[in-house]
Amino acid sequence: MLNLQAIHHIAIICSDYEKSKHFYIEILGFTINQEVYRSERQSYKLDLALNGHYCIELFSFPNPPARPSRPEACGMRHLAFQVSDIEAAIRVLGEKNVNPEPVRVDEFTGKKFTFFADPDDLPIELYEV
Known part of the structure; x- marks a missing residue:
């Protein structure tokens, strides 16, 4: 048996880093564990916590492709x-x-x-x- 213990984190790629950062922190109430800019990838990585538990990685990348969401796309x-x-x-x-x-x-x-x-x-x- 694999013996999974819990979900560690969920990774989300956003199209507008500052807008999404504001949304997850100011609207939903997450707190920042760590924020880094990875210059070689032109990408931010923002580690967010909910009630003290790390759970979301918010990424920015230049020009990420759109992902279909509705109606009921795979994924x-x-x-x-x-x-x-x-x-x-x-x-x-x-x-x-x-x-x-x-x-x-x-x-x-x-x-x-x-x-x-x-x-x-x-x-x-x-x-x-």
């Missing part, structure tokens, strides 16, 4: 975050000019969830537990 479908109060989270997002889709209810668990997008249209889900 990562969305990034989901757990919240305890989805209505409160939606209010906070609204105050920051981020407008999620209407809340839906998971037909199997009865839990509430909604989607919105990051600056590159990566679907992000909030799931209430």
